[in-house]
Amino acid sequence: MLAIARVLCALAAALVMAGGATANAETVLRVALHSDLKIIDPVWTTALISTHHGHMIYDTLFAVDEKLAVKPQMVDKWETSADQLTWTFTLRDGLEWSDGTPVTAEDCVASIKRWGAKDGMGQKLMSVTAELGALDAKTIRMALKRPYGLVLETLGKSSSNVPFMMPKRVAETDPNQQITDTTGSGPFIYKKDESRPGEKTVYVKNPRYKPRNEPASGLAGGKVAKVDRVEWISIPDPQTQVNALLSGEIDLIEIVPPDLLPLLAKEKDIRIFVTNTAGRQYAMRFNVLHKPFDNPKIRQAVLYALDEKEFLDANVGNPAYYKVCKSLFPCGSPLESTKGWEDKLSGNTAKARQILQEAGYDGTPIVLLHQTDLPNHSNLATVAKPQLERAGFKVDLQAMDWQTLVTRRAKKEPLDQGGWSAYFTSWGATDVLNPVSTAFLSGACDKATFGWSCDPELEKLRDAYAFETDPAKQKAIAEQVQLRVIDYPTHVPLGQFTTPTAIRSNIVGLLHTPALALWNIEKK
Structure with missing residues (x-):
């Protein structure tokens, strides 16, 4: 009997220890995001994945x-x-x-x-x-x-x-050089020593972070880290991401392609959640430094050559998640207007050919950077290529992953030395609400973002908007900007879309935000 009692006591002690270990176990949130993280400086680059990284640690x-x-x-x-x-x-x-x-x-x-x-x-x-x-x-x-x-x-x-x-x-690091020190005051700490490009990016709860007392709301309020550790798992293939979510290997997929949504919709342990209800806007960005897009008239031909709906159908597919919008500023926003753009973005090949001929296009190929690994973005350049070719452009399509493109677009060298003519991206609708916030509308030459649009008239209009306080007058100025972009195209807006996020049902607290927030999340 004594031996049995000893065994029972040992088992009880083991159970207590196991219970204690469970109670103190590290809570790990594993997520699959839209891209791998290679650039850790969210000021040097506008890449969304680097902005997500910034929100984690700053x-x-x-x-x-x-x-x-x-x-x-x-x-x-x-x-x-x-x-x-x-x-x-x-x-x-x-x-x-x-x-x-x-x-x-x-x-x-x-x-x-x-x-x-x-x-x-x-x-x-x-x-x-x-x-x-x-x-x-x-x-x-x-x-x-x-x-x-x-x-x-x-x-x-x-x-x-x-x-x-x-x-x-x-x-104090030169803004044109990337930082290497990731000391921040945000809710998480970046673990460079545990992170591996192409494999995973690791963050741990910042014990020194002091959140605000208010409840979390959007990107404001108390940023309370409710998990001990966050791992961004690199899974480039969307189907593989879905399989990992279904098996419980990961807890969240940032962006689910619409064609895979039906597979997840029938799973009781999975929820679909649109975090950024304002959505995003596709854009084709011109590099004005080199032929052929150093000529505004040739860029204008692109406004007629491209068919916005084809981009949305190919990259989003489900009309429930996209909106055709012939406005420089987001449809549904205070500055929405189609003024001057009614006949653009509809694939008017004849008009595009006419403008190209008038502009004296000499056949210089467009070096079109094509990202191949981003959900909802991988078919942008492939849709553009035949549309541009029908209009008379020669197109050199160069495929690469998004992080390579992010590095490549910073190059000002000529096309035959690694330069580029245009690339595709998207902006959050909240980023392009007005002429000042829209980075691609800067006409500040070398100070403008990649593409380096250079137009004093745009700068005057952006200044006028910034100093105007009357909403009606602001809208009139925004329409002047919209008309100016027809004469001096900086980029091409190509419609709006939202991106559904998939999470396992035991994940609670995900916020409605314009950029992904991983604080306030509990893993039940």
Whole structure:
């Protein structure tokens, strides 16, 4: 009997230990995202995957909530002088970097300046800023040359490029060079030593992060990390992603192609969730530095040659998830307008040929960069090629993965030395709501984003929009921008779409956000 009692006691002790181990087990969230992470600097690049990375490890002064209203984030309070020229921001108490040092106003000033040298909205804000400095360890002072109506909207920008706050030593890196130090003050810490390109990217909960007291809403509120560890698992093939989700190997797929949705819809353990209800806008971006697209008239021919609906059918497929929209600014937004674009984007080959002939197109091939690995994007260039060829263009289609394209598009070299003519991407609708926020509308030449559009008239119109406070007058200016882009095309908008996310039913707390947020998520 004594021996049996000893065995029972040993079993009980083992069960207690096992229960304790279970109670203290690390909670790991495994997700498959739209791309592998290779560039860790979300200011140097506009790539969405790098922005997702930024939201994991950095925080921002302001952020947008679920209704896209700008709310304070790292900022506790702010004041504006009576003449609207001086803005003072006070940081919250207790903010720390992941290395244990306090967040200071000097860190934030350096971060704003570096971001402001790269981002279109940031450049506009910096152009009207007379002075930006730290009054003390917690207070930032911004003195403007003239009142500017988009200060908070700019500092609360939600997607590429986001004004993420970094330590001063990191933020003093040349904005045209990539950072290597990933010290942040966000809800997670990037584990470079455990991450492997093409395999996985690893983050752990930041024990020093101090969330706001409010509930999470959009990208604002309390960013509470409710799992211990997040792993971005690299699975390029969508079908393989779905199989991994069904088997429980991963917990979330960021973007599910519509043709695979029926397979998931019948599974009781899977839920479909659209995080970004505002959606995204496809765009073809021109490089204006080299022939043939150094000629605005030749770029104009593209506006007639392309058929927007063919892009949406080939890359989204299900009309429930896309919208044909002949507006430079998102349909459903305050600045929606088809003015000047009614006869564009419908595949008018005859008109495109006529314009090409008038422009003196000499047959220089278009080097068209074709990303092959992004769901909802992999058929953009392949749809464009025959449309452009029917109009009379010669097209050199060059296939590559998205991260290679992201690196390639930064090259200004001629076409025969690794340069490019055009590439396709998409922007969150919240990124292209107005002439100032839309990065591709910058006409700032070398300061403009990849493609380097250079047009003083566009810059004058963007300035006029930024300083106007009357919504009716703002809309009139936006329509002038829309008409100007016909004469000086910077890019081609190619319709709107939403991207369904699939999650296992034991995952709760996923937020409605313009960029993926992995805080507030619990794994039951």
